[in-house]
Amino acid sequence: MRLSIAAVCTEALRELRARKVLSIFIVAVVAVMFLTVTLTAGRAAGLRESVVSAVDSTGVKSIFVRANPGTTLSASLLTNISQFSSVENAAAFSPATDVANVNIRGGSQVPLRTVWSPQPGLYGAFGSTAVGATMGTPGALTSIGIPSGIGAVEDAYGNQFTLSGAASLPAAAAALEPTLLKYGGRPDRLDEATVFVINVSSTSEVRATGQLVSDLLSGGGTPTFSIQTNQRLVDLQATLEAEVGVAGQSGVAGALLLAAVIIAAIQTSSILSRRKEFGRRRALGATRSLITALVLTQTLILAVIGATLGGGASTLTLLLLGVPQPPAVFFAALALLSVAVGTLGGVVPAVSASRRDPVTELRIP
Structure with a gap:
């Protein structure tokens, strides 16, 4: 018999x-298992993601380099730094020039810095993608009386911007505010900077990358x-990830x-109570593989329903x-695992049902 x-x-x-009754019980077992794992490993994964996100927001994967007073950094070296395999992006900031609102004589002054990057697209992270554009942080704009960000400023020499x-x-450059x-485009050998902000791809590479940057700049x-x-935050993050994961x-x-x-x-209990039924199916021509497939399909359907609930x-x-x-990938993996475990739980009973001798089973009163 083939179906x-x-x-x-x-x-x-x-x-x-x-x-x-038995179907509802199996569905409940899978659903409770899913809930139990989610409230333990899933909850831990969610907390770990929250902790990692909170720590990352502090600039934990960043390196802040500041020139000593009276000295500068060669902005062109930023191109070499950006080529490190561990570096995601990097930016250089020039010495500050004080500027004020052109419409308010004697008004408050704020620093103006040129920012360069080997990755021009990085400027979008600062609020602009246009090389040559001049913009301000909210605190700076409010201080000079241009909260909208649309206006003009000038320095002590009459140069207007x-x-x-x-x-x-970024969080790592918060010390520069306001x-x-x-935006000055790509740095060249004539550009002088006082600050580098370097973002690395992984917290585990912060220490080593910092040492490489130090060696390159000191020569x-x-x-x-x-x-x-x-x-310290890098080490704390690694510790939290390990402890929460365990x-x-x-x-x-x-x-x-x-x-x-x-x-x-x-x-197994269900199959023992239906021995005559499986014997009858075998007597009517059902193959062992068909009986196995039938029992496993029943278990699979119940496992899918249980995982969904x-x-x-x-x-x-x-x-x-x-x-x-927890992350969506956790739910997806747990759903697949729940279905797999539920189905595997039916393998032994399915094989047992398929090996029932039809003659023996039909003799059972």
Whole structure:
């Protein structure tokens, strides 16, 4: 006897409707397993993402280089630094020039700096993508009486600069605020800077990259600059990731194993109570593979339903608890794992059902 996939699924659904209590129990087991794992490993993953995001917002993956008073840095070296494999992007800031609103004589002054980068697209992170544009941080614009960011400023020599909007600074460059920024394009050998801001791709590379930058800028001589990194926060982040990860994973294996054992026990009990039915199917020509496929399909359907309900219940529970949601990839992986564990729990019962001798089973009263 051979049946199509659609026919096997239809027959599996018919059998599940006939055994509603056992079906609901298996669905509940998978859903509870999903909820348990989410409230342990999932909650830990959500907290870890929240911690990492909070720490990253402080510029933890950045290196801040400042020239000593009376000295400058060669902005052209930034091109070499940006070529380090660990560096995502980098920017150089020129010495500050005090400027004031052209319409307010004797008004407040704020520093104006030229910013260069080997990656011109980086200027978008500061609020502009146009080389040559001049913009200001909100604090600077308010201080000079141009909160809209549209106006003009001039320095002590009468040089005027037209403002075209508001700018933002990354967390690592917060020490430069308030300031106006003029976008100078790519640095060349004649450009002089007093500050470098370098963003690395991973917190684990901050220390090594900082050392490389120091070696390049000092050239073997006495350093005329200082380098600042949030190494303590880097170390704290790594510690939190490790500790939270271990805590979240501690109960996952037990929950999965327990669910598989319970499902296997339920399916085994169900098969023992339907021995004559499987014997009759074998007598009518059903192959062992067909019986196995039928039982596994039933378990698969219940596992999918259980994982779906568990996912919904988990999301709602975390929302009610006010706990950060784990990443979407966590839910997707857990859903697949739940379905796989639930289905695997039905393997032994399915094989057992397929090996029933039809003659022996039909003799059972």
